Structure formats: C-alpha cells, structure tokens
Amino acid sequence: MSRTTADPLPLRVIEPRAGWAPVDWAELWEFRELLGFLVWRDVKLRYKQTVLGAVWAVLQPAATMLMFTLLFGRWAKMPSDGLPYSVFAFAGLIPWTFFANGLSGAAFSLSGNTHLISKVYFPRLLIALSSLGTGLLDLLVALSVMLAMMVWFGIAPTAHLAALPIFVALTAAMAFGIGSALAAMCALYRDVRYVIPLVVQLWMFASPVIYPLGFVPEGWRWAFYLNPLVGAIDGFRSALLGLPFNWPAIAAAWAVAIAICGAGLSYFRRVERRLADFI
Amino acid sequence: MQTSRSAREGLKALHGTPFEASEQSIPVTPAIRVVGVSKRYQLGQTDAADGSLRERLVDLAKAPVRRMRHLSGGAGAAESFWALDDVAFDVQPGEVAGVIGRNGAGKSTLLKILSRITDPTRGRIELRGRVASLLEVGTGFHPDLTGRENVFLNGAILGMGRAEIRRKFDAIVDFAEVAKFIETPVKHYSSGMYLRLAFAVAAHLDGEILLVDEVLAVGDAAFQRKCLDKMQEVSRGGRAVLFISHNMAAVAALCSRAIVLEGGRVMADAPVADAVRSYLEHHLAEAAAGWQLGGIRRAGDDLGDRVSLRHVAAVMARRDGFLFGEALHFRVCVHARARLDHVRCAIGLDNIYGGRVVTFTSDPEEVSVLPGLCYEFDVSVPPFGLLPGKYLLSASLLSGEQYHDYLVHFGAIRVLPIDVGGEPRDEARIDQGPIAVRSIWLASEREGMPA
Known part of the structure; x- marks a missing residue:
C-alpha cells in the first residue's frame, strides 16, 4: 500500500531444481504467521468439534496410565525407580504421547491437506511442523495434571525441572524429522500409512515408557541408546521427577535425533518439489 | 537454440502490439518474464501416486536395466508428455x-x-514484485470455522499477514455483504454467501503481480460484475495481471492482450481481439447441436400423422453457441407419411420466460412432400442483432393454416456474449428486449415553448 515507485521490487526466479536441497530456514521464518494460523486452526477445530475439548488432552494419556498402572504396576510388578507406578508411567507417557501424536500428525499432514498443496504455495514443511502445535498444547495440559499428581503423592520438583524444555525439544525434533520423512513417503506410497500405526505401537515398547531404563540388561543398553526416544523419555522423566540424568543416553539421543532430523528433512525437501504432481 | 528463438518471437509479438506502443513510453522491466518454459509429466511417474511401495522397489531394482536401455535406444521417451513446450512471453506492469x-x-x-x-522441467521465470496467486477462491476454508475465522485463515494462506488482514477485514466483510453472519460457521452459509466471502478475501490481495485462474465463473451475475470491476481496479494500480480462462467473454472483457496456448505451445500472442479471433478461427470446425424429435410425444392426437419433424440441428461455428452478429443456421429433417402440397416449416425462438422473440417460416409455394420420403429444410438467418443470451427452440410443420406437427421448447440455443470480432457484448436485458437494432438519432435545440 505504502510502496513507492522508488522501492526496488523483489525479484523471484523460478527454475528447475535438481538433487538434494537444504532446508530453507529463512523462508520458514518468513511464513511464521501462516504457521501460527495453521496451528490456531487445528486447535480451534479441536475445541469446536468435541464436547470435551481440552479434557481429551488429559484423558488420553490418563486412561493409558490407569490401564498400565493396573496391568504393569499391580499385576506384573514392574519396577518404577522407587516411585508410585502411576506417576512413573505418566511421566513417560506425556513425552511418548507427544511424540506419537506428533509423528502421525506430521506423517498424515500432506495427504490430509492436498487441497492446500495443489492450490497454494508455501513451504510444505510448514504443514508438517504445524501438526506438532496441538500436540505441544496437549503436552502443556498434561503437564499441569502431572504437577497435580506430584503434589498429591508429595513429590517435590527439583532443579532438574529446568532441563525439561531440552527434552521437549528433543522429542519435537524427533517427531518432526521422522514425521516429515514419513509424510513425503505417505504422499508417494499409499502403503506407508498402514505401516505407521504398527511401528508407533511397537516403538512404545522399545522405549522406557512403562519400564525404567534399569530394567534393560546392562549388555544391551548401548543398542538401546540408539533409539533416541530412550534419552528423550528417560531425560524427561528425570527432569520432572528429579531422578539422576543418564548422560550417555541423552548425548546419544541428541546425536541420533540430529542425524535423523537432517536426513528426514532433506528427504522431504527432495520429494517436496514433485509433490503437486503426485497428489 | 530453440528456446532463444521462441523467446525472441514472443518479444517481437509483444512489441508489435499497439497497446505496448501507446501506453508504455519508457521501457519498463516486465513484471512477468517467461523464457523457454517447458513442463514434462512422466506418465508412469504420475501413476506412482496410486502405486505401492512394492512396485517402487521392483522399479528400483529394474532401474539399472532401464537406464541402459534408455541410453542405447531411448525407448522410455514415449512415457512422458510435454504439458508445456518452450513457452515464452512477458507481461508488463x-x-x-x-x-x-x-x-x-x-x-x-x-x-x-x-x-x-x-x-518447470526447463526454462526460467522472473517475477518482479509480490505475487498474489489465485487458483481457486476459498482455499483452506473450513466449514466449522466462522466467517471471521475463515477470513483470517484464508487470508494467511493466500499470503497476507495478520496485521494486513486485520486492516482489511471490514472492507472484506463489506465487499462480501455478509456482515450479519460473520460470526456464524460457514457451513450454515448459502453457497452464494460462501463464494462472496471467499472471493472478497481474494479480491483484497495486494501484490504487484496477480495470477488468476478461472475463478470468476462462480457467484451470481451482479457479484461477478463486482469482482470484474474490483480486478480492473487492481490493474489500474499498475499491477500485472495474468488471467487464465477458457471463457472468451471474460477474457475479452478483462484483458488488453491474450496469449493463446495450444498443445502446450504459444499459438498467438496479440491484442485480445486478434488473439480471440485467431483462437476461434482455429476451432472453426463445424459443430452442431442437434435434437432428435422422432420419439417425443406430441400434444395433439393427430400431430405428426401425415408429416413429422424428425430432427432439428443448430449449425454453429462453435460448439457452445452462436457469436453475436453471426448468421443463425438451422437444419430441419422431416419425414412424410402422406402426400402434401405447400408444406411450410417454421422455427421459433422464445426468450427464457417463454415470450416469442422471432419466428422464421419457409416459403409455402416451394415444397410438396411424398409419403415415405425424408426432406431437409435448411434455413440461414442473416444477423439481425439478436442479443447474447439463451433462447428456447420451437418448430412446426404446416400446410395452409393447418398444423401437422408442432413441438414447443424442445431445445435451446445460446448467443455468446462476444461478437464475431472478439469484442465482448452484454447479455440481453429483460427491460430492453432481445434485439439490438442500429438506430440513428438527431438532437437539436428548439426555441421557446418550455414544457
């Protein structure tokens, strides 16, 4: 509106692209408002379509926690690092739910938004990224329930709590990196969508959600650390409940997460430009 | 080689237009510059969307073999097609x-x-300025969100910032005429309201370049007009607009220049009237809309007993209708079961309210029919100023004053809102009648005698 003729107009060049392209973070930043709107849309729709709204954010992990407490805590007598099993399990379920929902949300984000992708340009990563938004909100709601539980069981938070955002970021990076790679595959191959729920389910049992890290035999632990969710979930629980940090697991988790995230995003970028021709 | 030649031709065509010469005195960098752009679709590749991972894995395994075959003979080339082939043109601000x-x-x-x-698969495009692109209206509209929420969401998707949408919000709602329902989920909107709101957001897009697909084919006539006006307002602001359509009338009304694409190539790039004419001429394959009348039940018991209407065709240069100012041409097939003299054939055109506009009747002296034979009446009507619009067809057969066959409104023809020269013409209006006649007027001043 206020542009004068003296302003040089931005020049955009469109040319064929080939090969691997790095993630264009500057462009993502440029579109941050759209990201906000997409998250806002998802949150808004969640509250419009459901009667219980935010309660689902609590109910989903809480119900799982109750079930696991009965199944693994009472019946199977699963160790829980000397804490009440329900608190122990819930502290693991919060990051796990965030990861699982974020991963499937991102994976299905492209195929669920084909009407946008075939009609408007924006960095396609945005749509995968935005699907983490509601999960983050759910995580905050679940955390407040967790704090209430800690008060109930008389567990005081420690200075470890300050490290919590690190593990949330780690989990988010994992969900985003793997999720966007899966999203690209999902757009190309219909099979992938059936594999995802299965993999997610198995992955939970391969991660210390319902059992402590100490439950894994010493000799196998190094292999276990290669699963970056081990560091993320164990670290999240330690930060929340003031348990000692497992540094090798955390370091391994970050290393693997960064590698996976880099590979996942690169693959997405590679597929991205052909996307509109496929879907 | 080919690329640069075609680009030069595109430029040459551009500079040849009178529009260019009269309105651009100082050279301006084009807002849109398209140079040698081609797009290839791999037919096998598009299928991969429905394919499975297994096929992909099999493909992957076969890839080295295919690559070798490709190098040796290029057998795989048949699987692709060029949707765009070396397209070049410029659009000025x-x-x-x-x-x-x-x-x-x-x-x-x-x-x-x-x-x-x-x-693109090949070529280069330079866009100078912010681009507002509109492939459809209401992209991202969600039925459960309110009008207000959808304006913000759709605005953001189309590239507006939060502050920009907030600033324009009232103007958008005013333009759409939905102020009363702005807090209602759009799933409760009528389709007209929905489209008005969707277009209102789009109409308020800023940007030096506006790319518009066929989105004007929606909404009621009054709102379409409003959108056209808004878009013209946009172009007066010095913006470059590229308007893509197969609606000749809309293109002729909106554009100063048109680019004709044919099989992915630029066929013509010229002032709009020339381009539209060349497009029409190129598609001047004789087309006809025909109506089988043999099996239709007649209103009266003895109608069609002695001679009956078999088939009526409107013979047109274009499949979708006559152009304004074009001769009308009909062909009527008749089947006789008895001997009759002085047979007349008549075709009537009614407006869509059923009021008779005009009747064409054949000469009574000419035709006698014999039983068992078919006859063909060919009528061509020189241009008589029939205005664009839809007209209902009726036909009858008579001898003397007696009707032998009579069918009312068995079909309709359309006169397109565009004349034979490619210029736009308004549709007929109910308050002005269906025919435009050239009339000669003189006005002079008379002294004295007020009132």
Missing part, C-alpha cells in the same frame, strides 16, 4: 494479459508453475 486455450492446452500447468506449486 499495469497490463492485464489473458491466457486462453482449450482444456489440456497447458493453461493450468502454466499457472501452477508461475505460482510455484510445481517446478
């Missing part, structure tokens, strides 16, 4: 250029490439 062509000519592919939805 302030210019409204149309892209016309039949389905599959490459119009939409071109717009998708310009909008960055898909990449």
Whole structure:
C-alpha cells in the first residue's frame, strides 16, 4: 500500500531444481504467521468439534496410565525407580504421547491437506511442523495434571525441572524429522500409512515408557541408546521427577535425533518439489 | 537454440502490439518474464501416486536395466508428455494479459508453475514484485470455522499477514455483504454467501503481480460484475495481471492482450481481439447441436400423422453457441407419411420466460412432400442483432393454416456474449428486449415553448 515507485521490487526466479536441497530456514521464518494460523486452526477445530475439548488432552494419556498402572504396576510388578507406578508411567507417557501424536500428525499432514498443496504455495514443511502445535498444547495440559499428581503423592520438583524444555525439544525434533520423512513417503506410497500405526505401537515398547531404563540388561543398553526416544523419555522423566540424568543416553539421543532430523528433512525437501504432481 | 528463438518471437509479438506502443513510453522491466518454459509429466511417474511401495522397489531394482536401455535406444521417451513446450512471453506492469486455450492446452500447468506449486522441467521465470496467486477462491476454508475465522485463515494462506488482514477485514466483510453472519460457521452459509466471502478475501490481495485462474465463473451475475470491476481496479494500480480462462467473454472483457496456448505451445500472442479471433478461427470446425424429435410425444392426437419433424440441428461455428452478429443456421429433417402440397416449416425462438422473440417460416409455394420420403429444410438467418443470451427452440410443420406437427421448447440455443470480432457484448436485458437494432438519432435545440 505504502510502496513507492522508488522501492526496488523483489525479484523471484523460478527454475528447475535438481538433487538434494537444504532446508530453507529463512523462508520458514518468513511464513511464521501462516504457521501460527495453521496451528490456531487445528486447535480451534479441536475445541469446536468435541464436547470435551481440552479434557481429551488429559484423558488420553490418563486412561493409558490407569490401564498400565493396573496391568504393569499391580499385576506384573514392574519396577518404577522407587516411585508410585502411576506417576512413573505418566511421566513417560506425556513425552511418548507427544511424540506419537506428533509423528502421525506430521506423517498424515500432506495427504490430509492436498487441497492446500495443489492450490497454494508455501513451504510444505510448514504443514508438517504445524501438526506438532496441538500436540505441544496437549503436552502443556498434561503437564499441569502431572504437577497435580506430584503434589498429591508429595513429590517435590527439583532443579532438574529446568532441563525439561531440552527434552521437549528433543522429542519435537524427533517427531518432526521422522514425521516429515514419513509424510513425503505417505504422499508417494499409499502403503506407508498402514505401516505407521504398527511401528508407533511397537516403538512404545522399545522405549522406557512403562519400564525404567534399569530394567534393560546392562549388555544391551548401548543398542538401546540408539533409539533416541530412550534419552528423550528417560531425560524427561528425570527432569520432572528429579531422578539422576543418564548422560550417555541423552548425548546419544541428541546425536541420533540430529542425524535423523537432517536426513528426514532433506528427504522431504527432495520429494517436496514433485509433490503437486503426485497428489 | 530453440528456446532463444521462441523467446525472441514472443518479444517481437509483444512489441508489435499497439497497446505496448501507446501506453508504455519508457521501457519498463516486465513484471512477468517467461523464457523457454517447458513442463514434462512422466506418465508412469504420475501413476506412482496410486502405486505401492512394492512396485517402487521392483522399479528400483529394474532401474539399472532401464537406464541402459534408455541410453542405447531411448525407448522410455514415449512415457512422458510435454504439458508445456518452450513457452515464452512477458507481461508488463499495469497490463492485464489473458491466457486462453482449450482444456489440456497447458493453461493450468502454466499457472501452477508461475505460482510455484510445481517446478518447470526447463526454462526460467522472473517475477518482479509480490505475487498474489489465485487458483481457486476459498482455499483452506473450513466449514466449522466462522466467517471471521475463515477470513483470517484464508487470508494467511493466500499470503497476507495478520496485521494486513486485520486492516482489511471490514472492507472484506463489506465487499462480501455478509456482515450479519460473520460470526456464524460457514457451513450454515448459502453457497452464494460462501463464494462472496471467499472471493472478497481474494479480491483484497495486494501484490504487484496477480495470477488468476478461472475463478470468476462462480457467484451470481451482479457479484461477478463486482469482482470484474474490483480486478480492473487492481490493474489500474499498475499491477500485472495474468488471467487464465477458457471463457472468451471474460477474457475479452478483462484483458488488453491474450496469449493463446495450444498443445502446450504459444499459438498467438496479440491484442485480445486478434488473439480471440485467431483462437476461434482455429476451432472453426463445424459443430452442431442437434435434437432428435422422432420419439417425443406430441400434444395433439393427430400431430405428426401425415408429416413429422424428425430432427432439428443448430449449425454453429462453435460448439457452445452462436457469436453475436453471426448468421443463425438451422437444419430441419422431416419425414412424410402422406402426400402434401405447400408444406411450410417454421422455427421459433422464445426468450427464457417463454415470450416469442422471432419466428422464421419457409416459403409455402416451394415444397410438396411424398409419403415415405425424408426432406431437409435448411434455413440461414442473416444477423439481425439478436442479443447474447439463451433462447428456447420451437418448430412446426404446416400446410395452409393447418398444423401437422408442432413441438414447443424442445431445445435451446445460446448467443455468446462476444461478437464475431472478439469484442465482448452484454447479455440481453429483460427491460430492453432481445434485439439490438442500429438506430440513428438527431438532437437539436428548439426555441421557446418550455414544457
């Protein structure tokens, strides 16, 4: 509106692209408002379509926690690092739910938004990224329930709590990196969508959600650390409940997460430009 | 080689237009510059969307073999087709250029490439300025969100910032005429309201370059007019507009220049009237709309007993209707079961309210029919100023004053809102009658005698 003729107009060049392209973070930043709107849309729709709204954010992990407490805590007598099993399990379920929902949300984000992708340009990563938004909100709601539980069981938070955002970021990076790679595959191959729920389910049992890290035999632990969710979930629980940090697991988790995230995003970028021709 | 030649031709065509010469005195960098753009679709590749991972894995295993075969003989080339082939043109700031062509000519592919939805296979495009691209109205509208929420969401998707939408919000709602329902979920809107709101957001897009697909074909006539006016307002602001459509009338009304695409190539690039004419001439294959009348039940018991209407065809240069100012041409097939003299055939045109506009009747002296034979009446009507619109067809057969067959409103023809020269013409209006006649007027001043 206020542009004068003296302003040089931005020049955009469109040319064929080939090969691997790095993630264009500057462009993502440029579109941050759209990201906000997409998250806002998802949150808004969640509250419009459901009667219980935010309660689902609590109910989903809480119900799982109750079930696991009965199944693994009472019946199977699963160790829980000397804490009440329900608190122990819930502290693991919060990051796990965030990861699982974020991963499937991102994976299905492209195929669920084909009407946008075939009609408007924006960095396609945005749509995968935005699907983490509601999960983050759910995580905050679940955390407040967790704090209430800690008060109930008389567990005081420690200075470890300050490290919590690190593990949330780690989990988010994992969900985003793997999720966007899966999203690209999902757009190309219909099979992938059936594999995802299965993999997610198995992955939970391969991660210390319902059992402590100490439950894994010493000799196998190094292999276990290669699963970056081990560091993320164990670290999240330690930060929340003031348990000692497992540094090798955390370091391994970050290393693997960064590698996976880099590979996942690169693959997405590679597929991205052909996307509109496929879907 | 080919690329640069075609680009030069595109430029030459541009500079030849009178529009260019009269309105651009100082050389301006084009807002849109398209140079040698091609887009290839791999037929096998598009199928992969429905394919499975297994097929992909099999493909992957076969890839080295295929690559070798490709190198040796190039057998795989048949699997691809070029949706765009070496397309080049420029659009200057302030210019409204149309892209016309039949389905599959490459119009939409071109717009998708310009909008960055898909990449070109070859070539280069330079866009100078902010691009507002509009492939459909209401992209991202969600039925459960309110009008207000959808304005913000859709605005953001189309590239507006939060502050910008907030600033324009009242204007958008005013334009859409939905102020009363702005807090209602759009799923409760009528389809007209929905489209008005969707277009209102789009109409308020800023940007030095506006890319518009066929989105004006929606909404009621009054709102369409409003949108056209708004778009013209946009172009007066010095913006470059590329308007893609196969609606000749809309292109002729909106654009100063048109690019004709045919099979992915630029067929013509000229002032809009010339481009539209060349497009029409190119598609001047004789087309006819025909109506089988043999099996239709007649209103009266003895109608069609002695001689009956078999088939009526409207013979047109174009499949969708007559152009304004074009001769009308009908062909009537008749089947006789008895001997009759002085047979007349008549065709009537009614307006859509059923009021008779005009009747064409054949000469009574000419035709006698014999039983068992078929006859063909050919009538051609010189241009008589029939205005654009839809007209209902009736036909009858008589001898003397007796009706032998009579069918009312068995079909309809259309006169397109565009004249034979490619210029737009308004549709007939109920308060002004269906026929435009050239009339000569003189006005002079008379002294004295007020009132």
